Amino acid sequence: PELEFHIPADDVPERVTLFADVILPLPLPKLFTYRIPLEMSDDVLVGARVLVQFGTKKVLSCVVARVHEQAPTDYQAKYILEVIDEKPVVTGPQLKLFSWIAEYYMCTLGEVINAALPAALKLSSESKIQLHPQFSEETNEWPLTAHEEKILFALRQKPHLTFTEAGQLLQLTSFHKIIKSLLLKEVIIIYEEIAEKYAPKVVKKVRLAPAFTTDEATLEELFNQLATKAKQLDVLLKYVQLNPLLQDMALNEHGVEKNLLTSNPHLSLSAINTLIKNGVLEQFDVVVSRFPVAEGRGPYLASELSPDQASARDEVLDHFNSKDTVLLHGITGSGKTEVYIDLIQKAVDAGGQVLYLLPEIALTAQIVTRLKRVFQDRLGVYHSKFSDNERVEVWNGILSGRFQVIVGVRSSVFLPFHSLSLLVVDEEHEPSYKQHEPAPRYNAREVALMMAHFHGAKTLLGSATPSVETYYHCQTGRWGLVNLHVRYGEAVLPEIELVDIRRESLRKNMLSHFSQKLVHDMEDTLHRKEQVILFQNRRGYSPFIDCNDCAWIPKCRNCAVSLSYHKFSNELRCHYCGYHERKPNECPACGSTMLKTVGFGTEKIEDELKLLLPEARIQRMDLDTTKRKNSHQQIIEDFEQQRTNILVGTQMVTKGLDFEHVSLVGILSADSIIHFPDYRAHERAYQLFVQVSGRAGRKGKPGKVIIQTANPNQTIFERVIENNYLGLYEQEIAERQKFRYPPFVRIIKITVKHPEAKPCEAAAIALAKDLTDRLGRTGILGPEPPHIFKIRNLFLQEVHVKLDRDGGRLRFSKNQIQEAVFHLLQSKDFKNLRVAIDVDPA
Ligand code: ADP
Ligand code: ZN
Ligand code: ZN
Secondary structure (H helix, E strand, O other): OOOOOOOOOOOOOOOEEEEEEOOOOOOOOOOOEEEOHHHHHHOOOOOOOEEEEEEEOOEEEEEEEEEEEEOOOOOOOOOOEEOOOOOOOOOHHHHHHHHHHHHOOOHHHHHHHHHHHHHHHHOOEEEEEEOOOOOOOOOOOOOOOOHHHHEEEEHHOOEEHHHHHHHHHHHOOOHHHHHHHHHHHHOOEEEEEEOOOOOOOEEEEEEEEEHHHHHHHHHHHHHHHHHHHHHHHHHHHHHHHHOOOOOOEEEEEEOOEEEHHOOOOOOHHHHHHHHOOOOOOEEEEEOOOOOOOOOOOOOOOOOOHHHHHHHHHHHHHHHHHHOOOEEEEOOOOHHHHHHEEEEEEEHHHHEEEEEEOOOOHHHHHHHHHHHHHHHHHEEEEOOOOOHHHHHHHHHHHHOOOOOOEEEHHHHHHHHOOEEEEEEEOOOOOOOOOOOOOOOOOEEEHEEEHHHHHOOOOOOEEEEEOOOOHHHHHHOOOOOEEEOOOOOOOOOOOOOEEEEEHHHHHHHOOOOOOOOHHHHHHHHHHOOOOOOOEEOOOOOOOEEEEEEOOOOOEEEEOOOOEEEEOOOOOEEOOOOOOEEEEOHHHHHHHHOOOOOEEEEEOOOHHHHHHEEEEEEEOOEEEEOOOOOOOOOHHHHHHHHHOOOOEEEEEHHHHHHHHHHEEEEEEEEEEHHHHOOOOOOHHHHHHHHHHHHHHOOOOOOOOEEEEEEEOOOOOOHHHHHOEEEEEEEEHHHHHHHHHHOOOOOOEEEEEEEEEEEOOOHHHHHHHHHHHHHHHHOOOOOOOEEEOOOOEEEOOOOEEEEEEEEEEHHHHHHHHHHHHHHHHHHHHHHHOOOOOOOEEEEEOO
């Protein structure tokens, strides 16, 4: 017989001490362990935020990653100070994903958390000053200086001052001395306070006090009592009109916005206040959404899929039975979005969450309009132009289940999904899915695939011009491939024409940067009341200016680049560090006034167009015209509604936008795109040309594309004209295999940065040598200064490491790289060194 233990009911085993590993929002290489006070042991949850002390004073909020019973062996664990969240704000799959990102992209969990959490969720303490509790002016024995009196006076008005506020009172210079003196004289104390940064949006409302709503008789009596108080009666009548509670008393509960009464010019403000004071009206606050609720006109249904689209959809679903990732290779205008919507709807109906990733904010407006019709208030949007408060609302909305579908740019991969079942990565080839700075230097497409893994979800990648890596995974059978090679409805792909600008300019026929052909076709298009998109890969007026007499070129004082000329602001600007200065009227080197612009950007195109086609309404879409929150949306809407005829822009105009009346697209200078120094140059150029061409000729109107080039005899143009993706792919994949580029190897780029050129080079050489010792000679490339060898006053040197894709070896090599970098940073020979590691650089 088995042994039995009898534990008396009152002899509860002693509770063990619990510890929590927390992720501090700092670039620290490991987690820190804190002791959980006994009274908090039920309240500290994995994924929730707690407050801890770090260092001597700093109090930080951090996310709990693990709760366990092992005390740290190498340091005394401090106690957790406070629990911030009753429920986790970070989900289990998210924590796994964050760890993966940190490991794969070779950064710290703190850096990941920092990138992931909206700033308003990252609380930290702030030092504040208040009067010493025992201080009184009568008993004070210390004479105070005028400055000290100033602080004292301020504290009499306002019980707490932040350091910043106190500093402003004191002109900062002597700030610390004065504060110290006040502390010694026991006039003030300093304490740390956590600032709550998230502020829900609150609307002030009023309603009739409950006493009047129990039955109509009391209400009637109230009206009788106020019979002589005309102004108060007016307010009440207005209230009743806004909130017809006479028909339904329950409505009173919701009240009306106070503002609707106070802003009404026919109502007396003092009458409103009297009613409140006398308890007839009561005030209350309601927390409302920052996102307006869709008009209740629905339910809208998704479009009916065409037979081609429906079979593509079925093929996708079929693949999902055996594969986690499927590529939808569909030409521009084939209706990939409709296929996505159909699949998203199925996922939502089955109760799952869906993430729809887009490469660019410019795209969200159109897509969101299309998705809102179907998913209405279950749809949330997330992008970098949102305010902090808006971001937190989306974050919480996903946690609470309010949003089931999220459309967003790359940072949406950090959102707190708990039951994702489908991820859509639209325009999966887009370079903007990659974050360059700061760490984590992640690619949202790769992160999405990992997210899918942790959630047990499926990923649908979509593109008209897939990345070579993605297509390779389809060719090897690892991922599913579905083709959709007809445009929706009557639409056909546009006709593409090359214009040789050397010949044109030789014949002196060329009007500025526009070939005769392009000008002629633009005029034609505008006559037909159709629209034009012009693409130029540079913003500003001209990439640089140049002195005609001495060849002086203005350079950035912080970076190794020439300054771009921006005509509207009459400035020379650096596109790398933001440095800008007024354009000089004469050459600072020789005094000549003959400063000429060289090359052309979108601003110049717009300028010349105005002279060329004075009747046309032109708008420009680039980084300079889209700084404000809704400017993208406005430009796109104006163009959609045909309030403008020509849209000039940088790559912003090439991506996934869908305009009904565009029948002509012009690519002004194709050559600068093809000759970009990168192993992906051809792939990128093909993608850009095909994508921008794809904006032409939709909804039954045949389109035309004009590509201006100085060298029309290049195979890439043939491929673009014939829409021959496979041709491009086969050439590219063969070269990548031969020269060992992704997807056959992984590349890790290590950038060494130093304020001086010599130590920068020496450090990079030392690093390359150390890496060679650790990993062998093959696969270590460099060091070499990049094309732009100085940015923001730091000289740069790069070492590239090529690694086999084999998993075990990869982990070993990454560890070696991390150690080598750590070593370099510890070295006494190099001070002020910075090192950035970029896995899968793009
Ligand atoms: P893609 O993303 O493949 O370039 P879109 O999804 O933007 O293509 O579709 C191109 C255009 O055709 C859009 O204006 C879209 O509304 C329309 N369209 C595509 N499929 C359908 C459909 N099944 N029903 C109605 N309109 C459709
Ligand atoms: Zn000069
Ligand atoms: Zn600069």
